[in-house]
Amino acid sequence: MLVNAKRISSPVVPGRFASVRRKWKNGDRVTLDLPMKMRLEAIDARHPDTVALLRGPVVLFPIAAGSRKVTRHQLLSATHIGASKWQVETASTLMTMLPFTDIENEQYSTYLRVSG
16 A cells, blocks of 8 residues: 555554554555456356456456357456456457446447356
8 A cells, every 4th residue: 555655564464454643644555456356256056167257356248159168278368458458368259348337328248158
């Protein structure tokens, strides 16, 4: 955590509130580094190959996914190509992924069937 571009030495414990005790001034700026790793979440334990792609708490939805073949590795290797747009390279095509708040009139799905 940074305050006005200077690292704060207060301990930060995952799952707990962090506090910064100081005299605050107008214009002070707090910067947080919140690592948001890509991960796959299965729809349920009986269907481990039907997964959603998440980045931190955000689900990324495949746009017009259809029945594309995709691997776990390909999904986890999604590339950030815009403010909130991601791209997954499959063997046959590029698949666009968006958070729900950025989907307009596109067809989308939540879950993909993966191989490997």
